[in-house]
Amino acid sequence: MPIIVDVDVMLARRKMPVGVLAERVGITGANLAVLKNGRAKAVRFSTLAAICEVLECQPGDVLRYEPEVGAEVGAEPGVGASLGRY
Numbered sequence: 001m002p003i004i005v006d007v008d009v010m011l012a013r014r015k016m017p018v019g020v021l022a023e024r025v026g027i028t029g030a031n032l033a034v035l036k037n038g039r040a041k042a043v044r045f046s047t048l049a050a051i052c053e054v055l056e057c058q059p060g061d062v063l064r065y066e067p068e069v070g071a072e073v074g075a076e077p078g079v080g081a082s083l084g085r086y
Protein backbone atom coordinates (compact mmCIF):
# COMPACT_ATOMS: atom_id res chain seq x y z
CA MET A 1 0.00 0.00 0.00
CA PRO A 2 1.47 3.36 -0.96
CA ILE A 3 0.06 5.14 2.12
CA ILE A 4 2.54 5.04 4.99
CA VAL A 5 1.37 5.63 8.57
CA ASP A 6 3.91 7.45 10.74
CA VAL A 7 2.03 7.37 14.04
CA ASP A 8 5.00 5.66 15.68
CA VAL A 9 7.30 8.51 14.56
CA MET A 10 4.99 11.11 16.10
CA LEU A 11 4.64 9.05 19.28
CA ALA A 12 8.42 8.94 19.61
CA ARG A 13 8.70 12.70 19.01
CA ARG A 14 6.08 13.35 21.71
CA LYS A 15 7.54 10.67 24.01
CA MET A 16 4.05 9.23 24.39
CA PRO A 17 3.24 5.54 24.91
CA VAL A 18 0.84 3.88 22.46
CA GLY A 19 -1.63 3.12 25.26
CA VAL A 20 -1.87 6.76 26.25
CA LEU A 21 -2.63 7.81 22.66
CA ALA A 22 -5.26 5.09 22.29
CA GLU A 23 -6.94 6.16 25.53
CA ARG A 24 -6.93 9.87 24.67
CA VAL A 25 -8.20 9.23 21.13
CA GLY A 26 -10.86 6.82 22.35
CA ILE A 27 -9.88 3.73 20.37
CA THR A 28 -8.62 0.35 21.47
CA GLY A 29 -4.92 -0.38 21.61
CA ALA A 30 -5.52 -3.18 19.10
CA ASN A 31 -7.12 -0.81 16.60
CA LEU A 32 -4.31 1.71 17.05
CA ALA A 33 -1.78 -1.09 16.47
CA VAL A 34 -3.54 -2.02 13.20
CA LEU A 35 -3.26 1.60 12.06
CA LYS A 36 0.28 2.06 13.36
CA ASN A 37 1.53 -1.11 11.66
CA GLY A 38 0.08 -0.15 8.28
CA ARG A 39 -2.54 -2.92 8.21
CA ALA A 40 -5.58 -0.61 8.26
CA LYS A 41 -7.62 -0.36 5.06
CA ALA A 42 -9.29 2.89 6.13
CA VAL A 43 -9.26 5.52 8.85
CA ARG A 44 -12.17 7.73 9.85
CA PHE A 45 -11.57 11.45 9.60
CA SER A 46 -12.84 11.80 13.17
CA THR A 47 -10.16 9.34 14.34
CA LEU A 48 -7.47 11.10 12.29
CA ALA A 49 -8.57 14.45 13.71
CA ALA A 50 -8.44 13.09 17.26
CA ILE A 51 -4.94 11.65 16.67
CA CYS A 52 -3.78 15.01 15.31
CA GLU A 53 -5.34 16.87 18.25
CA VAL A 54 -3.69 14.62 20.85
CA LEU A 55 -0.31 14.61 19.09
CA GLU A 56 -0.56 18.32 18.21
CA CYS A 57 0.26 17.68 14.57
CA GLN A 58 -1.16 17.83 11.06
CA PRO A 59 -2.53 14.85 9.07
CA GLY A 60 0.57 15.02 6.86
CA ASP A 61 2.71 14.35 9.92
CA VAL A 62 0.86 11.05 10.43
CA LEU A 63 0.20 9.93 6.84
CA ARG A 64 2.38 10.09 3.74
CA TYR A 65 2.30 8.74 0.20
CA GLU A 66 5.09 6.64 -1.28
CA PRO A 67 4.46 5.25 -4.77
CA GLU A 68 4.91 1.52 -5.10
CA VAL A 69 7.97 0.53 -7.13
CA GLY A 70 6.96 -0.44 -10.64
CA ALA A 71 3.39 0.79 -10.24
CA GLU A 72 2.00 2.64 -13.24
CA VAL A 73 0.23 5.89 -12.42
CA GLY A 74 -3.53 5.53 -12.81
CA ALA A 75 -3.42 1.78 -13.38
CA GLU A 76 -5.79 -0.35 -11.36
CA PRO A 77 -4.32 -3.59 -10.03
CA GLY A 78 -5.15 -6.44 -12.37
CA VAL A 79 -6.73 -4.24 -15.03
CA GLY A 80 -4.61 -3.86 -18.13
CA ALA A 81 -1.46 -4.13 -16.13
CA SER A 82 0.18 -6.36 -18.72
CA LEU A 83 -0.62 -4.17 -21.75
CA GLY A 84 2.32 -1.83 -21.40
CA ARG A 85 2.62 1.52 -23.23
CA TYR A 86 2.60 2.09 -26.97
